Amino acid sequence: MDKNNITILKIGGSVITDKSADDGAARVDEIKRIASEIAGFDGKLIIVHGAGSFGHPQVKRFDLTGKFDHTGSIITHMSVRKLNTMVVEALNSAGVNALPVHPMACTVSNNSRIESMFLEQIKKMLENDFVPVLHGDMVMDSELGTSVLSGDQIVPYLAIQMKASRIGIGSAEEGVLDNKGEVIPNISNENFEIIKEYLGGSANTDVTGGMLGKVLELLNLSEQSSSTSYIFNAGNSGNISDFLKGKNIGTAISGVKI
Template sequence: MPELIILKLGGSVITDKSKKCSVNEERISALSREISQRKDIFPVIIHGAGSCGHPEAKEHHLDKGLDQTNRAGIFITHRAVKRLNNAVVNALRASGVESVGIHPLDACTAKNGRLISFECRPLELLIKNGVVPVLHGDVVMDEDRGACIVSGDQLVSYLACAIHAERIGLATDVPGVLKDGRVIPVITSASARSLEINESGNTDVTGGMRGKINELLMLAENGIESSIFHVSRTGDFLDGRDHGGTVVTSERS
């Protein structure tokens, strides 16, 4: 049986975050070819919103919740992330990977910004039948706030447990978590407390690198290890080789 993995493609990797909804078609195609060449893995793909979603969510203040003045932001933000999702799915299919987009707005609910439900059965059946699900950061209805933004990183931490993924990797535009310009090879809950992590300078309503670390530390507490690496090392991660990045793990590992 192929190894079930979660591969998260950062929004900064597949879009130009300095330009509104600027899709990096070349990068997405290259990553799709990398994925298509591996027959001993089965990937669940999750991607960030990048410049297709963050600016729209910020403009309509969806990071602050929903009221009578910003309801149109649900459609506008979701439309932007769907455009990016379609680009990823189309590139995967062009490379021979049978895949389909799954939209969190349709499948999830949240409470105070955190996922509390995800209808995973369709996802499980897609995997069982050899169809690669492609999910993304999205606007999601929220019991407390009306609506909120759920990041791709939060989807990673939620789904890794739900579908029993064997490996989790996050492809980013940096070689890992950096301290004084050098990659930190391992992060645990204890070591994370002393880290000072700078946030993205571009529009990001989901917490940037700090958000990633927080989500992955929750996974580590459940005994699930994950990796952050530069997108150029995606092939190394897929093959199970050293990727030169950061491993987030539990104190016990």
């Protein structure tokens, strides 16, 4: 595998936390298992993880998608940081040279969309064989004061800026499912309108748009970069290591050149 190619792996908050909990409940065994699967990979890797019950309930409690709140912003950021520390520590215990990168410290959004992100330290980390670990977070926002930044938005932004060659979205589903519960193998602009009606929000508290939000971000990414992303079940043992080994699993999302 070419070590100059960058892989981005997103680990859903619903996989590493109990998303139905009212406050941060981590799935410690899952975090350890995922860390051990990642440890076998020797290419350049950026990890982004969701906030799950360390972010979504807090955002809802303080109504942070609708208004600016100092206390809510701080509590939510400190909560997602806690989860990030657990993920980074598990990765290091498994032999991965992981370092935390908190979006609150390097990102400014405008009306909840990334306006700028300082990427120099991420580039240097990759050059020196570290694995940067980002996460869903509260960030400063030039219009709103602060806003929620989802891992689902961080992934395509980084993929474009860092020219990533492979993108994996490890969710709690086998992929994107149709109305019969079957995995849809490929999604592109050509079949999106049909598939859109199958895509609801998330089963638990999700302030970032659930599966539909993920697919829209990744379709947009594919149009801008001609890359393909894979949505697969990170809760199934072996899927993350299979993805990192180059296997195409779950649902592939790619744009169609018009």
